[in-house]
Amino acid sequence: MGLIDAARQGDLDAFNRLVLAYQDLVYTQAYRMMGDTEAAEDAAQEAFISAYHHLNSYRGGSFRGWLLRIVTNVCYDELRRRKRRPTIPLEPLDAEDEEVESPGWLADMAELPEESAIRAELRRAIQRCLDELPAEFKAMVVLVDIQGLDYQEAAQAARAPVGTVKSRLARARMRLRDCLLAVWELLPSTYRLKNEGYE
Amino acid sequence: MKKRLRDRDWQDLSAYLDGELSSRERARLEERLASREDLRTALEELRRVRVILRSQPRLRAPRNFTLGPAFASQRVRRQPSRSLSPVFGLVSALASVLFILVVVGESIFGVARPAMAPLQTEIQAKSAQVEMAASPTEVSLQQAQEFTAEQEAAPEMLDQSSQAEVTSQAEAEVFGTLEAPLAGAMEYPAPMAREYDTGAYPPPAAPSPPALAAQAAQQPTPEPTQTASPTSEAIAAAQRAPEQPAMTSETGIVQPRPSFWNTWRIVQFGLLLLAILSGVLAFTWRRKRQ
Numbered sequence: 001m002g003l004i005d006a007a008r009q010g011d012l013d014a015f016n017r018l019v020l021a022y023q024d025l026v027y028t029q030a031y032r033m034m035g036d037t038e039a040a041e042d043a044a045q046e047a048f049i050s051a052y053h054h055l056n057s058y059r060g061g062s063f064r065g066w067l068l069r070i071v072t073n074v075c076y077d078e079l080r081r082r083k084r085r086p087t088i089p090l091e092p093l094d095a096e097d098e099e100v101e102s103p104g105w106l107a108d109m110a111e112l113p114e115e116s117a118i119r120a121e122l123r124r125a126i127q128r129c130l131d132e133l134p135a136e137f138k139a140m141v142v143l144v145d146i147q148g149l150d151y152q153e154a155a156q157a158a159r160a161p162v163g164t165v166k167s168r169l170a171r172a173r174m175r176l177r178d179c180l181l182a183v184w185e186l187l188p189s190t191y192r193l194k195n196e197g198y199e
Numbered sequence: 200m201k202k203r204l205r206d207r208d209w210q211d212l213s214a215y216l217d218g219e220l221s222s223r224e225r226a227r228l229e230e231r232l233a234s235r236e237d238l239r240t241a242l243e244e245l246r247r248v249r250v251i252l253r254s255q256p257r258l259r260a261p262r263n264f265t266l267g268p269a270f271a272s273q274r275v276r277r278q279p280s281r282s283l284s285p286v287f288g289l290v291s292a293l294a295s296v297l298f299i300l301v302v303v304g305e306s307i308f309g310v311a312r313p314a315m316a317p318l319q320t321e322i323q324a325k326s327a328q329v330e331m332a333a334s335p336t337e338v339s340l341q342q343a344q345e346f347t348a349e350q351e352a353a354p355e356m357l358d359q360s361s362q363a364e365v366t367s368q369a370e371a372e373v374f375g376t377l378e379a380p381l382a383g384a385m386e387y388p389a390p391m392a393r394e395y396d397t398g399a400y401p402p403p404a405a406p407s408p409p410a411l412a413a414q415a416a417q418q419p420t421p422e423p424t425q426t427a428s429p430t431s432e433a434i435a436a437a438q439r440a441p442e443q444p445a446m447t448s449e450t451g452i453v454q455p456r457p458s459f460w461n462t463w464r465i466v467q468f469g470l471l472l473l474a475i476l477s478g479v480l481a482f483t484w485r486r487k488r489q
Contacts, residue, residue, distance in 0.1 A: 016265040027260040041261060048264045126255060144217070145252035151219050170213035171206070173248045180251045181244065187254060 004063060008055045015055075018063075019048050025064055025147065026071045032142040033075035035131050043078060047071035065149065065156040072139050072157060079135050122186045129179035137172035144169055204241055212242045216249055287481035294474035298467060305463045 006014035026047055031040035047070045058066050130138050136158075143154045144165070154169075155162045211228050214220050220228065232238050 010271070012266060012268070012271045019265045020263065023260040023264045024257050026264070028258040031258055037261065044260065045264050048266065049270070052266055052270060123255065126251065141252065145249055146255050147257070148253075151217070166210055166214050166219065167206075169217075170210040173213055173245050174209045176248050176252075177244050180248050183251065184247055187251065 004055075004058065007052075008058075015052055022064060022067055023048070026067055029068055029071050029142060029147060030075055032127070032130060032146055033072065033135070033139060034078065035127055039078065043071060043074045047074045050074065062153045062156055065153040068143060068147065068149070068157040069159060072143075075139070076135055118186060122183060125183040125186065126180065129176055129183075132179060133172055133175060137168050137175070140165060140168040141172040141176070145173075204237065208238065209241065209245070212238070212245055215242070216246055284481050284484040287477045287484060291474050291477035291481060294470050294477060298470035298474055301463065301467050301470060305467070 003014045003018050007018060023044065027040060027044045030043040030047070031037065034040045034043055047067070051067060051070050054070075130142070133141070139158060140154065143149045143157055144151070149157065151162050151165050154165045158165065158168075160168075211220065211224065215225065215228055232242065
Protein backbone atom coordinates (compact mmCIF):
# COMPACT_ATOMS: atom_id res chain seq x y z
CA MET A 1 0.00 0.00 0.00
CA GLY A 2 2.97 2.27 0.54
CA LEU A 3 3.85 2.14 -3.14
CA ILE A 4 0.30 3.00 -4.09
CA ASP A 5 0.20 5.98 -1.73
CA ALA A 6 3.53 7.23 -3.03
CA ALA A 7 2.35 6.84 -6.59
CA ARG A 8 -0.76 8.85 -5.79
CA GLN A 9 1.47 11.60 -4.49
CA GLY A 10 3.12 11.80 -7.90
CA ASP A 11 6.06 9.43 -7.41
CA LEU A 12 6.58 7.99 -10.89
CA ASP A 13 9.21 5.54 -9.67
CA ALA A 14 6.77 4.10 -7.17
CA PHE A 15 4.20 3.67 -9.90
CA ASN A 16 6.71 1.94 -12.19
CA ARG A 17 7.47 -0.52 -9.43
CA LEU A 18 3.80 -1.33 -9.32
CA VAL A 19 3.86 -1.78 -13.09
CA LEU A 20 6.66 -4.31 -12.81
CA ALA A 21 4.78 -6.18 -10.11
CA TYR A 22 1.52 -6.43 -12.02
CA GLN A 23 2.46 -6.37 -15.71
CA ASP A 24 2.32 -10.15 -16.14
CA LEU A 25 -1.16 -10.17 -14.69
CA VAL A 26 -2.29 -7.31 -16.92
CA TYR A 27 -0.64 -8.71 -20.03
CA THR A 28 -2.21 -12.15 -19.48
CA GLN A 29 -5.64 -10.59 -19.24
CA ALA A 30 -5.04 -8.51 -22.34
CA TYR A 31 -3.71 -11.46 -24.30
CA ARG A 32 -6.58 -13.74 -23.36
CA MET A 33 -9.08 -11.04 -24.24
CA MET A 34 -7.52 -9.89 -27.51
CA GLY A 35 -6.08 -13.18 -28.73
CA ASP A 36 -2.88 -11.82 -30.23
CA THR A 37 0.35 -10.48 -28.78
CA GLU A 38 0.51 -7.14 -30.58
CA ALA A 39 -2.97 -6.10 -29.54
CA ALA A 40 -2.32 -7.40 -26.04
CA GLU A 41 0.82 -5.24 -25.70
CA ASP A 42 -1.04 -2.16 -26.87
CA ALA A 43 -3.89 -2.84 -24.49
CA ALA A 44 -1.56 -3.46 -21.54
CA GLN A 45 0.37 -0.25 -22.14
CA GLU A 46 -2.81 1.76 -22.51
CA ALA A 47 -4.15 0.22 -19.31
CA PHE A 48 -1.10 1.28 -17.31
CA ILE A 49 -1.22 4.81 -18.68
CA SER A 50 -4.88 5.02 -17.77
CA ALA A 51 -4.18 3.62 -14.31
CA TYR A 52 -1.53 6.27 -13.73
CA HIS A 53 -3.90 9.07 -14.64
CA HIS A 54 -6.76 7.71 -12.56
CA LEU A 55 -4.93 6.60 -9.43
CA ASN A 56 -7.14 8.82 -7.32
CA SER A 57 -10.14 6.72 -8.29
CA TYR A 58 -8.64 3.71 -6.50
CA ARG A 59 -10.37 3.60 -3.14
CA GLY A 60 -8.82 0.60 -1.52
CA GLY A 61 -9.71 -3.06 -1.84
CA SER A 62 -8.04 -5.33 -4.35
CA PHE A 63 -5.52 -3.35 -6.38
CA ARG A 64 -5.15 -6.16 -8.87
CA GLY A 65 -8.93 -6.23 -9.27
CA TRP A 66 -8.83 -2.49 -9.95
CA LEU A 67 -6.04 -2.91 -12.53
CA LEU A 68 -7.81 -5.81 -14.19
CA ARG A 69 -10.95 -3.69 -14.49
CA ILE A 70 -8.99 -1.06 -16.38
CA VAL A 71 -7.35 -3.49 -18.79
CA THR A 72 -10.65 -5.34 -19.33
CA ASN A 73 -12.36 -2.09 -20.25
CA VAL A 74 -9.53 -1.20 -22.63
CA CYS A 75 -9.95 -4.59 -24.28
CA TYR A 76 -13.73 -4.18 -24.50
CA ASP A 77 -13.26 -0.88 -26.30
CA GLU A 78 -10.81 -2.36 -28.74
CA LEU A 79 -12.93 -5.44 -29.38
CA ARG A 80 -15.93 -3.25 -30.14
CA ARG A 81 -13.87 -1.39 -32.67
CA ARG A 82 -12.80 -4.67 -34.24
CA LYS A 83 -16.05 -6.54 -33.93
CA ARG A 84 -16.45 -7.06 -37.63
CA ARG A 85 -13.00 -8.49 -37.88
CA PRO A 86 -12.12 -11.96 -36.58
CA THR A 87 -10.06 -11.76 -33.45
CA ILE A 88 -7.77 -14.60 -34.46
CA PRO A 89 -7.53 -15.82 -38.00
CA LEU A 90 -8.24 -19.48 -38.47
CA GLU A 91 -5.38 -21.59 -39.59
CA PRO A 92 -5.31 -21.94 -43.38
CA LEU A 93 -6.11 -25.39 -44.70
CA ASP A 94 -4.16 -27.17 -47.41
CA ALA A 95 -5.62 -29.33 -50.14
CA GLU A 96 -6.24 -32.18 -47.74
CA ASP A 97 -7.93 -29.89 -45.27
CA GLU A 98 -5.03 -30.18 -42.92
CA GLU A 99 -4.01 -27.21 -40.87
CA VAL A 100 -0.97 -25.35 -42.08
CA GLU A 101 1.46 -23.96 -39.62
CA SER A 102 1.58 -20.29 -40.52
CA PRO A 103 4.40 -17.95 -39.58
CA GLY A 104 2.02 -16.23 -37.20
CA TRP A 105 1.57 -19.35 -35.18
CA LEU A 106 5.23 -19.99 -35.23
CA ALA A 107 5.83 -16.48 -33.96
CA ASP A 108 3.43 -17.13 -31.13
CA MET A 109 5.41 -20.18 -30.27
CA ALA A 110 8.52 -18.07 -30.32
CA GLU A 111 6.97 -15.75 -27.72
CA LEU A 112 7.34 -18.41 -25.08
CA PRO A 113 10.49 -20.31 -25.92
CA GLU A 114 10.39 -22.36 -22.74
CA GLU A 115 7.12 -23.90 -23.76
CA SER A 116 7.03 -27.37 -25.15
CA ALA A 117 5.20 -27.94 -28.39
CA ILE A 118 2.34 -29.63 -26.63
CA ARG A 119 1.92 -26.84 -24.16
CA ALA A 120 1.98 -24.33 -26.99
CA GLU A 121 -0.65 -26.32 -28.85
CA LEU A 122 -2.77 -26.51 -25.74
CA ARG A 123 -2.46 -22.79 -25.23
CA ARG A 124 -3.50 -22.06 -28.78
CA ALA A 125 -6.39 -24.50 -28.58
CA ILE A 126 -7.68 -22.92 -25.42
CA GLN A 127 -7.34 -19.47 -26.94
CA ARG A 128 -9.31 -20.55 -29.99
CA CYS A 129 -12.09 -21.81 -27.74
CA LEU A 130 -12.05 -18.59 -25.72
CA ASP A 131 -12.29 -16.49 -28.84
CA GLU A 132 -15.64 -18.07 -29.64
CA LEU A 133 -17.16 -16.53 -26.54
CA PRO A 134 -18.78 -13.10 -26.30
CA ALA A 135 -16.45 -10.55 -24.73
CA GLU A 136 -18.23 -10.41 -21.37
CA PHE A 137 -18.21 -14.17 -20.93
CA LYS A 138 -14.61 -14.41 -22.02
CA ALA A 139 -13.54 -11.75 -19.55
CA MET A 140 -15.27 -13.56 -16.71
CA VAL A 141 -13.78 -16.98 -17.37
CA VAL A 142 -10.33 -15.48 -17.81
CA LEU A 143 -10.60 -13.52 -14.56
CA VAL A 144 -11.74 -16.49 -12.50
CA ASP A 145 -10.24 -19.57 -14.14
CA ILE A 146 -7.01 -18.21 -15.60
CA GLN A 147 -6.20 -15.26 -13.36
CA GLY A 148 -7.43 -17.01 -10.23
CA LEU A 149 -9.70 -14.29 -8.85
CA ASP A 150 -12.51 -15.21 -6.49
CA TYR A 151 -16.07 -14.10 -7.20
CA GLN A 152 -15.76 -10.91 -5.16
CA GLU A 153 -12.63 -9.75 -6.89
CA ALA A 154 -14.04 -10.70 -10.26
CA ALA A 155 -17.16 -8.66 -9.46
CA GLN A 156 -14.96 -5.66 -8.72
CA ALA A 157 -12.92 -6.13 -11.86
CA ALA A 158 -15.98 -6.54 -14.04
CA ARG A 159 -18.00 -3.87 -12.24
CA ALA A 160 -20.85 -6.31 -11.92
CA PRO A 161 -22.69 -7.90 -9.01
CA VAL A 162 -21.60 -11.29 -7.74
CA GLY A 163 -24.77 -12.81 -9.15
CA THR A 164 -23.76 -11.65 -12.61
CA VAL A 165 -20.29 -13.13 -12.13
CA LYS A 166 -21.86 -16.45 -11.19
CA SER A 167 -24.21 -16.41 -14.16
CA ARG A 168 -21.69 -15.33 -16.79
CA LEU A 169 -19.06 -17.76 -15.57
CA ALA A 170 -21.45 -20.68 -15.65
CA ARG A 171 -22.64 -19.84 -19.13
CA ALA A 172 -19.08 -19.39 -20.38
CA ARG A 173 -18.02 -22.76 -19.02
CA MET A 174 -21.12 -24.36 -20.45
CA ARG A 175 -20.31 -23.03 -23.90
CA LEU A 176 -16.67 -24.08 -23.63
CA ARG A 177 -17.51 -27.69 -22.84
CA ASP A 178 -17.54 -29.14 -26.34
CA CYS A 179 -14.57 -27.08 -27.55
CA LEU A 180 -12.33 -27.61 -24.54
CA LEU A 181 -13.17 -31.21 -23.82
CA ALA A 182 -11.61 -32.01 -27.19
CA VAL A 183 -8.22 -30.94 -25.85
CA TRP A 184 -8.55 -32.84 -22.61
CA GLU A 185 -6.16 -35.42 -23.97
CA LEU A 186 -3.56 -32.72 -24.63
CA LEU A 187 -3.21 -32.14 -20.94
CA PRO A 188 -0.19 -33.80 -19.40
CA SER A 189 -1.17 -37.24 -18.20
CA THR A 190 -0.03 -36.52 -14.70
CA TYR A 191 -2.23 -33.49 -14.69
CA ARG A 192 -5.19 -35.46 -15.90
CA LEU A 193 -4.69 -38.21 -13.46
CA LYS A 194 -4.36 -35.77 -10.60
CA ASN A 195 -7.67 -34.21 -11.49
CA GLU A 196 -9.61 -37.36 -12.25
CA GLY A 197 -12.18 -38.97 -10.06
CA TYR A 198 -13.61 -35.97 -8.25
CA GLU A 199 -17.14 -37.24 -8.29
CA MET B 200 -31.04 -39.63 -23.50
CA LYS B 201 -29.55 -36.56 -21.96
CA LYS B 202 -32.04 -34.54 -20.04
CA ARG B 203 -31.63 -30.87 -20.82
CA LEU B 204 -30.55 -28.96 -17.78
CA ARG B 205 -31.79 -25.52 -16.91
CA ASP B 206 -29.44 -22.55 -16.83
CA ARG B 207 -29.96 -22.41 -13.08
CA ASP B 208 -28.67 -25.96 -12.77
CA TRP B 209 -25.49 -25.09 -14.67
CA GLN B 210 -25.04 -22.02 -12.51
CA ASP B 211 -25.41 -23.99 -9.30
CA LEU B 212 -22.99 -26.65 -10.52
CA SER B 213 -20.44 -24.05 -11.54
CA ALA B 214 -20.68 -22.22 -8.21
CA TYR B 215 -20.50 -25.56 -6.40
CA LEU B 216 -17.18 -26.29 -8.06
CA ASP B 217 -15.84 -22.92 -6.91
CA GLY B 218 -17.16 -23.33 -3.38
CA GLU B 219 -19.41 -20.32 -3.78
CA LEU B 220 -22.69 -21.89 -2.66
CA SER B 221 -24.13 -21.35 0.76
CA SER B 222 -24.28 -24.37 3.05
CA ARG B 223 -27.99 -24.72 2.46
CA GLU B 224 -27.65 -24.50 -1.32
CA ARG B 225 -24.77 -26.95 -1.24
CA ALA B 226 -26.74 -29.49 0.77
CA ARG B 227 -29.71 -29.19 -1.57
CA LEU B 228 -27.52 -29.63 -4.66
CA GLU B 229 -25.73 -32.64 -3.23
CA GLU B 230 -29.07 -34.22 -2.53
CA ARG B 231 -30.07 -33.70 -6.15
CA LEU B 232 -26.70 -34.95 -7.41
CA ALA B 233 -27.19 -38.17 -5.53
CA SER B 234 -30.41 -38.87 -7.40
CA ARG B 235 -29.71 -37.56 -10.90
CA GLU B 236 -27.06 -38.90 -13.24
CA ASP B 237 -27.41 -36.06 -15.74
CA LEU B 238 -26.41 -33.61 -13.03
CA ARG B 239 -23.38 -35.70 -12.15
CA THR B 240 -22.34 -35.86 -15.80
CA ALA B 241 -22.69 -32.12 -16.22
CA LEU B 242 -20.71 -31.53 -13.06
CA GLU B 243 -17.86 -33.68 -14.34
CA GLU B 244 -17.82 -31.86 -17.65
CA LEU B 245 -17.64 -28.49 -15.93
CA ARG B 246 -14.90 -29.74 -13.67
CA ARG B 247 -12.76 -30.76 -16.65
CA VAL B 248 -13.31 -27.42 -18.33
CA ARG B 249 -12.20 -25.72 -15.15
CA VAL B 250 -9.14 -27.95 -14.89
CA ILE B 251 -8.13 -27.21 -18.49
CA LEU B 252 -8.47 -23.50 -18.03
CA ARG B 253 -6.61 -23.50 -14.73
CA SER B 254 -3.82 -25.51 -16.22
CA GLN B 255 -2.75 -22.41 -18.09
CA PRO B 256 0.09 -20.47 -16.50
CA ARG B 257 0.15 -16.75 -16.27
CA LEU B 258 1.86 -15.39 -19.36
CA ARG B 259 5.03 -13.39 -19.06
CA ALA B 260 4.94 -9.85 -20.37
CA PRO B 261 7.10 -9.65 -23.51
CA ARG B 262 8.51 -6.29 -22.38
CA ASN B 263 8.28 -3.80 -19.52
CA PHE B 264 5.34 -1.44 -19.57
CA THR B 265 6.85 1.18 -17.25
CA LEU B 266 6.14 4.82 -17.96
CA GLY B 267 8.82 7.23 -19.14
CA PRO B 268 9.87 10.48 -17.44
CA ALA B 269 7.48 12.46 -19.63
CA PHE B 270 4.61 11.09 -17.56
CA ALA B 271 5.94 12.68 -14.40
CA SER B 272 4.52 16.01 -15.55
CA GLN B 273 1.17 14.45 -16.51
CA ARG B 274 -0.20 14.11 -13.07
CA VAL B 275 -3.41 12.52 -12.04
CA ARG B 276 -6.42 14.01 -13.68
CA ARG B 277 -9.80 14.81 -12.30
CA GLN B 278 -8.53 15.78 -8.87
CA PRO B 279 -10.62 18.99 -8.71
CA SER B 280 -13.79 17.11 -9.49
CA ARG B 281 -13.12 14.88 -6.53
CA SER B 282 -14.64 17.47 -4.25
CA LEU B 283 -17.69 18.18 -6.36
CA SER B 284 -19.65 15.07 -5.61
CA PRO B 285 -19.69 15.60 -1.84
CA VAL B 286 -20.48 19.28 -2.41
CA PHE B 287 -23.50 18.42 -4.50
CA GLY B 288 -24.54 15.88 -1.92
CA LEU B 289 -24.27 18.44 0.86
CA VAL B 290 -26.23 21.01 -1.13
CA SER B 291 -28.92 18.44 -1.80
CA ALA B 292 -29.12 17.52 1.88
CA LEU B 293 -29.33 21.15 3.00
CA ALA B 294 -31.94 21.99 0.41
CA SER B 295 -34.00 19.00 1.53
CA VAL B 296 -33.81 20.06 5.17
CA LEU B 297 -34.77 23.64 4.33
CA PHE B 298 -37.63 22.41 2.18
CA ILE B 299 -38.98 20.38 5.07
CA LEU B 300 -38.63 23.32 7.45
CA VAL B 301 -40.44 25.63 5.03
CA VAL B 302 -43.28 23.17 4.52
CA VAL B 303 -43.63 22.63 8.25
CA GLY B 304 -43.44 26.35 8.89
CA GLU B 305 -46.11 27.08 6.35
CA SER B 306 -48.36 24.40 7.82
CA ILE B 307 -48.01 25.94 11.26
CA PHE B 308 -48.66 29.46 10.10
CA GLY B 309 -51.28 28.39 7.62
CA VAL B 310 -53.30 26.73 10.38
CA ALA B 311 -52.93 29.83 12.57
CA ARG B 312 -56.35 31.32 11.85
CA PRO B 313 -56.80 31.88 15.59
CA ALA B 314 -54.12 34.50 15.18
CA MET B 315 -56.97 36.71 14.01
CA ALA B 316 -58.48 36.66 17.48
CA PRO B 317 -55.89 38.90 19.10
CA LEU B 318 -56.40 41.34 16.29
CA GLN B 319 -60.13 41.23 16.78
CA THR B 320 -59.65 41.88 20.46
CA GLU B 321 -57.44 44.77 19.58
CA ILE B 322 -59.99 46.09 17.18
CA GLN B 323 -62.68 45.84 19.81
CA ALA B 324 -60.46 47.73 22.21
CA LYS B 325 -59.92 50.40 19.66
CA SER B 326 -63.61 50.61 18.95
CA ALA B 327 -64.14 51.13 22.65
CA GLN B 328 -61.82 54.06 22.38
CA VAL B 329 -64.12 55.47 19.76
CA GLU B 330 -66.98 55.64 22.23
CA MET B 331 -64.94 57.51 24.74
CA ALA B 332 -63.24 59.83 22.29
CA ALA B 333 -64.25 63.50 22.13
CA SER B 334 -63.70 63.84 18.41
CA PRO B 335 -64.98 60.90 16.46
CA THR B 336 -63.29 62.22 13.41
CA GLU B 337 -59.89 62.18 15.06
CA VAL B 338 -60.51 58.76 16.54
CA SER B 339 -61.76 57.45 13.26
CA LEU B 340 -58.81 58.76 11.37
CA GLN B 341 -56.39 57.64 14.07
CA GLN B 342 -57.91 54.19 14.27
CA ALA B 343 -57.94 53.82 10.54
CA GLN B 344 -54.29 54.74 10.41
CA GLU B 345 -53.42 52.45 13.26
CA PHE B 346 -55.34 49.62 11.75
CA THR B 347 -53.64 50.14 8.44
CA ALA B 348 -50.27 50.10 10.20
CA GLU B 349 -51.21 46.88 11.95
CA GLN B 350 -52.12 45.25 8.72
CA GLU B 351 -48.88 46.29 7.12
CA ALA B 352 -46.87 45.12 10.14
CA ALA B 353 -48.25 41.63 10.32
CA PRO B 354 -49.04 40.40 6.82
CA GLU B 355 -47.58 36.96 7.54
CA MET B 356 -50.06 36.35 10.28
CA LEU B 357 -53.07 36.71 8.12
CA ASP B 358 -53.59 35.63 4.59
CA GLN B 359 -55.32 38.02 2.31
CA SER B 360 -58.80 36.71 2.88
CA SER B 361 -58.31 37.11 6.59
CA GLN B 362 -57.01 40.60 6.08
CA ALA B 363 -60.04 41.50 4.04
CA GLU B 364 -62.26 40.13 6.74
CA VAL B 365 -60.56 41.99 9.54
CA THR B 366 -60.44 45.11 7.42
CA SER B 367 -64.15 45.01 6.83
CA GLN B 368 -64.85 44.38 10.48
CA ALA B 369 -62.62 47.24 11.51
CA GLU B 370 -64.43 49.46 9.13
CA ALA B 371 -67.70 48.40 10.69
CA GLU B 372 -66.27 49.33 14.05
CA VAL B 373 -64.96 52.69 13.04
CA PHE B 374 -67.41 53.95 10.50
CA GLY B 375 -70.55 51.98 11.23
CA THR B 376 -71.72 50.53 8.02
CA LEU B 377 -75.05 49.14 7.04
CA GLU B 378 -73.38 45.84 6.28
CA ALA B 379 -70.06 44.52 7.47
CA PRO B 380 -69.21 41.68 5.13
CA LEU B 381 -66.64 39.16 6.21
CA ALA B 382 -65.15 36.94 3.54
CA GLY B 383 -67.18 38.82 1.01
CA ALA B 384 -65.20 41.93 1.77
CA MET B 385 -64.57 42.34 -1.92
CA GLU B 386 -68.22 43.27 -2.13
CA TYR B 387 -67.84 46.06 0.36
CA PRO B 388 -68.78 49.04 -1.68
CA ALA B 389 -66.89 52.22 -1.11
CA PRO B 390 -70.04 54.32 -1.32
CA MET B 391 -71.28 52.55 1.81
CA ALA B 392 -68.61 54.32 3.76
CA ARG B 393 -69.86 57.60 2.45
CA GLU B 394 -73.32 56.82 3.64
CA TYR B 395 -72.14 57.33 7.10
CA ASP B 396 -75.20 58.53 8.87
CA THR B 397 -74.90 59.32 12.49
CA GLY B 398 -78.37 58.51 13.39
CA ALA B 399 -80.28 56.54 10.93
CA TYR B 400 -78.50 53.46 9.72
CA PRO B 401 -79.77 50.07 10.72
CA PRO B 402 -77.76 47.55 12.72
CA PRO B 403 -75.14 45.57 10.80
CA ALA B 404 -76.11 42.50 8.79
CA ALA B 405 -76.02 38.98 10.20
CA PRO B 406 -72.48 37.99 9.12
CA SER B 407 -71.02 40.59 11.46
CA PRO B 408 -69.78 39.27 14.79
CA PRO B 409 -72.37 40.04 17.40
CA ALA B 410 -69.98 42.07 19.49
CA LEU B 411 -68.92 44.18 16.58
CA ALA B 412 -72.50 44.59 15.44
CA ALA B 413 -73.59 45.70 18.90
CA GLN B 414 -70.84 48.24 19.06
CA ALA B 415 -71.57 49.40 15.57
CA ALA B 416 -75.12 49.92 16.62
CA GLN B 417 -74.01 51.75 19.72
CA GLN B 418 -71.47 53.77 17.93
CA PRO B 419 -73.70 56.39 16.43
CA THR B 420 -75.50 56.97 19.74
CA PRO B 421 -73.13 59.38 21.41
CA GLU B 422 -72.44 61.16 18.23
CA PRO B 423 -75.81 62.87 17.85
CA THR B 424 -75.01 64.56 21.13
CA GLN B 425 -72.12 66.27 19.44
CA THR B 426 -72.56 69.65 17.94
CA ALA B 427 -73.78 69.99 14.39
CA SER B 428 -70.58 71.31 12.94
CA PRO B 429 -68.40 68.47 14.29
CA THR B 430 -70.93 66.09 12.80
CA SER B 431 -70.63 67.57 9.38
CA GLU B 432 -66.89 67.68 9.81
CA ALA B 433 -67.03 64.09 10.96
CA ILE B 434 -68.93 63.18 7.87
CA ALA B 435 -66.36 64.90 5.69
CA ALA B 436 -63.51 63.33 7.64
CA ALA B 437 -65.16 59.93 7.52
CA GLN B 438 -65.54 60.32 3.84
CA ARG B 439 -61.86 61.04 3.60
CA ALA B 440 -60.67 58.59 6.25
CA PRO B 441 -62.12 55.50 4.68
CA GLU B 442 -59.75 56.02 1.85
CA GLN B 443 -56.99 54.48 3.82
CA PRO B 444 -58.85 51.45 5.06
CA ALA B 445 -60.75 51.33 1.80
CA MET B 446 -57.44 51.23 0.05
CA THR B 447 -56.39 48.60 2.46
CA SER B 448 -59.59 46.72 1.93
CA GLU B 449 -59.12 47.22 -1.72
CA THR B 450 -55.69 45.81 -1.32
CA GLY B 451 -57.28 42.85 0.35
CA ILE B 452 -60.12 42.73 -2.12
CA VAL B 453 -57.94 42.97 -5.19
CA GLN B 454 -56.82 39.41 -4.57
CA PRO B 455 -59.91 37.76 -3.31
CA ARG B 456 -58.47 34.30 -3.37
CA PRO B 457 -54.82 33.70 -2.51
CA SER B 458 -52.79 32.65 -5.51
CA PHE B 459 -51.13 29.24 -5.37
CA TRP B 460 -47.86 30.83 -6.30
CA ASN B 461 -47.18 32.96 -3.30
CA THR B 462 -43.76 33.57 -1.83
CA TRP B 463 -43.76 30.43 0.26
CA ARG B 464 -44.73 28.25 -2.66
CA ILE B 465 -41.98 29.69 -4.79
CA VAL B 466 -39.45 29.12 -2.03
CA GLN B 467 -40.69 25.56 -1.54
CA PHE B 468 -40.55 24.80 -5.22
CA GLY B 469 -37.10 26.31 -5.53
CA LEU B 470 -35.75 24.30 -2.61
CA LEU B 471 -37.30 21.10 -3.90
CA LEU B 472 -35.83 21.65 -7.35
CA LEU B 473 -32.43 22.43 -5.87
CA ALA B 474 -32.49 19.31 -3.71
CA ILE B 475 -33.40 17.05 -6.62
CA LEU B 476 -30.91 18.58 -9.04
CA SER B 477 -28.06 18.51 -6.55
CA GLY B 478 -28.80 14.91 -5.65
CA VAL B 479 -28.85 13.85 -9.28
CA LEU B 480 -25.60 15.72 -9.97
CA ALA B 481 -23.89 14.17 -6.95
CA PHE B 482 -24.95 10.68 -8.02
CA THR B 483 -23.97 11.23 -11.64
CA TRP B 484 -20.61 12.74 -10.71
CA ARG B 485 -19.75 9.88 -8.43
CA ARG B 486 -20.65 7.27 -11.02
CA LYS B 487 -18.64 9.13 -13.65
CA ARG B 488 -15.56 9.19 -11.47
CA GLN B 489 -15.87 5.53 -10.73
